[in-house]
Amino acid sequence: MDKTTGKFTITNNEGKEIECDILFTFDNNETKKSYIIFTDNTLDENNNIKVYANTYDPEGKSLDLGPIETEKEWQLIEGILSQLQEKVGESSEQEGK
16 A cells, blocks of 8 residues: 555456555544545446445555444444535535536
């Protein structure tokens, strides 16, 4: 993971390297885990940019992504993404005035 560029490369199941952009990272005191939210800049069937979430070790020498293991973790991540989406929407509305 290159913290200066906000990018990292993963290898998919077919062995192809894919460059990803880090959207944000955060730590959660309750789960005692660090999370990374990122995109590979591909689009889903609705033309929305695909966003992914994993756990990771911010102190690790390599970026070892771990799974989101519980529904509570998914709810936490989805809540943060919703808040960010609302803020981006509000900023866009204010710029348009």
